[in-house]
Amino acid sequence: MANNFVVGGSEAALTPFTIAQMQAMKIYASEDLDYPCRSLDMEKSRNSMVLGEAAGILCLQNNPEKAIAKISGIGYATEELKHSVSISANAECLQKSMKMAIGEISPSEIDAIVMHAPGTRKGDLSEVNAVKEVFGNKIPAMTSNKWKLGHTFAASGILSIEWAILMMEHQEFIPVPFKSSEEIPQKLDNILVNAVGFGGNAVSILISRL
Template structure:
């Protein structure tokens, strides 16, 4: 990187809450937000928004007539972007770029329209525009009346961190001064849950912690889905920043299987090396791992970390045991956890994992994400001193 990129704010909506204080307080407990829910007569574990948050999203939907036909993934993005803009102190109408992605996009709305087509043989007039992936960023741009570029994309589960990569490149190139980056996912639908179950990766055991992310002794896959959105305001301006991006890395590896990466996490090794750059390995205090809770997924990432760091591993953690895997939003929520740990100077461990111990300091934290397709992203975050 030519120079650091500064994070001026980060906001999210997830089962952890919406305010910075609420989210941090929920991280400090051993409570998780995963429960069994009914998906059209079939039970499955999932991490849903609270009833209070659901009501807030419905209030947003009903606040303007043009919002009524939007998918939840778009509404989550608008909600988070409004908070991020306010926290950053940026103004509506500014020249701000937007890149907010989603792995699945308008999942619920698409399934609704498809069900109607199967039943009636026709669809509503706005079925197509309301389910395009471009809605995620374009509606945020419309709501905030910004004049910069707006981009939506899907790079599966690394979507959120790919948005960060893209925003950083725009800022480093000088083509933009401010960017909003993030990810949104509202994919808790019967069809999506069935897809995950079909791959034999979904949690089925009714344990105290259904998602066993970073339990390296587990004998079963335990991925659980959650819903969330997160948006960060990034710029070249260090004033009022909460953290800084000091390294970015990315890589794609050749796949032997369509839904898994290599046993040694080759793409992770490449992305982490690129993000760390010339910094000494000993300067990396912690890694917020992707760690989906699957046996092979967790092992591959751990093997990659061991290959990079050797015997002196940084502290390792993940938040998926607490809020599930939020697909395209997951990397942004991991980044939010890293920023909170830097700000509070406190490490949040995984309560049932013995793989890591608290670090002596928290100044540089690596955040990882990877998605179907073997695409990994690593972002190095550093404390503002």
């Protein structure tokens, strides 16, 4: 219905009330570290979510000549949960959204995944389990930006897409510094971006290089 439009999100979550909410849920970081958010650190012994504030805007257009990347797949799903802020052990909602976004493309063509990975023990593990379920033995390189930026809630999805596009433009994978070593992809042509929200809502976007 339109050839060009702007989409984005912003969040100003660093208020005593919001931080107190996260602390009451026992998911907020409590260690004084250089990077207190241990997103994708699968060896962490406690939750480490940290809030951040940000804004991000993208221009979506129906004109590939001016585009810097292409959205080649979109997936979304929900799952029934026992608690509004929990997620199943294998993140069934993310499994469904990733499969929908990948579509007819072979999973082996996905070079990397920008994970939602909020830094909580259960959230990170559930998402990694979902990736293993979808990709089997050939798992794409996994990264996240929350160890550096924190969880910016409404802006986090846009920032994850930006992270993917930057890696694709420079053909350089940005690893999580304390994540277990993994094979660095030789190319970045297709990057999957995950986001999941309270209540079991998941979205996956497949970004492709032009």
